[in-house]
Amino acid sequence: MKDLEELREEIDTIDKQLVALFEKRMEAVLDVAKYKIKNSIPILNAEREKQVIEKNIRILKNKEFSNAVEDFFKSVMSISRNLEAHNMPDDKNIGKQSNIENFEPKIEDNVKIEADKTQTKSTLFGLIGEKLGHSISPAIHSKLYKILGMNAVYELFEIEKKKLEVNFKALIANGVKGLNVTIPYKVDIIKYLDEISVEADKIGAVNTICFKNGKVIGHNTDYHGFGKMLEKNNIPVKNKKIVVLGAGGAAKAVIQYFIDNNAKDILLVSRDKKKAAENFKGTKIIDYDELKALEQGDVIVNCTPCGMYPKTEISPVDENCIGKFSSAVDLIYNPKETLFLKYAKEKGIKAVNGLYMLVGQAIAAEELWNDSTIDENIVDKIYQELL
Structure with a gap:
């Protein structure tokens, strides 16, 4: 059996080969980008990418690596698309966006979508x-x-x-x-x-x-968007005391994220504890009066629409309540600074809106x-x- 140094040398040799092949592939990607610009072809071709993955899995000798090969090619193709995008002229709208005519966004019974009358459908x-x-x-x-x-x-x-x-x-x-x-x-x-x-x-x-x-x-x-937002803003979750305001669908994803990432204590705040208990089994639920008695916490998250445009002059809780926490997160992104977050900033604590989560x-x-x-x-x- 080879010792560790021998194995590392072998991997180093393979890595050099991979880098050379990667460079060659990226040069080919740039040629593809030029062709797409010239012929107005979209960057993304999901069917083609799917075929590439399936084709390369088929030639694997050791099928135990199938999932790893799929992940590998997804990463490579993501890098390739990004390289293509960076080399597209800023004013070049490849795959021109068509309009959908005679379609009202507020739809009713028996709605009919009238497709665009151009050659290319969106x-x-x-x-x-x-x-x-x-x-x-x-x-x-x-x-x-x-x-x-x-x-x-x-x-x-x-x-x-x-x-x-x-x-x-x-x-x-x-x-x-x-x-x-x-x-x-x-x-x-x-x-x-x-x-x-x-x-x-x-x-x-x-x-x-x-x-x-x-x-x-x-x-x-x-769930994923919320997690990325916390990571982006350096808000730790593990072993922290969390308060979540609101008992709707967004709160479900938020609470599950906190559970999966080992928050120490999670409190859900709802005006209707009985109804919330039916939808959030296993979660400790309090009302807003009980929240006032809470001495201290780490992260408070607003999952209610309270403070959203156009009713921007209200907050689900007052500044004294928010001041008990080290971070305040509002899933609302319009306005960018809700009254809830304004209170947080005035108290000198970290304030984050929901825009990054939305993206x-x-x-x-x-x-x-x-x-x-x-x-x-x-x-x-x-x-x-x-x-």
């Missing part, structure tokens, strides 16, 4: 919710489509509660390729799905819907819809542009 994605006037999701997805050269549009679909089922089915019938879900439908939508992913099942809420192999499948990318969960949804991996630098780029 792939349709969108967001389902009750009140969406504040949403900047279209801006996030449009920026991504421009970076990746995708021929796609992202629409807002305002739906009344009593018309959720009929309008959801109408969107499916009219060929929407992917949907996000927001307040107040993250739980209600589940009954209309064929299946939900492991993480969505564990959380009990869905914010992303995919259409795969004839099935309607629910996922939850809020993170949006990119994760696009990865699911397009069977692809998107470079994390793109998340940061879009976030900075929105700031």
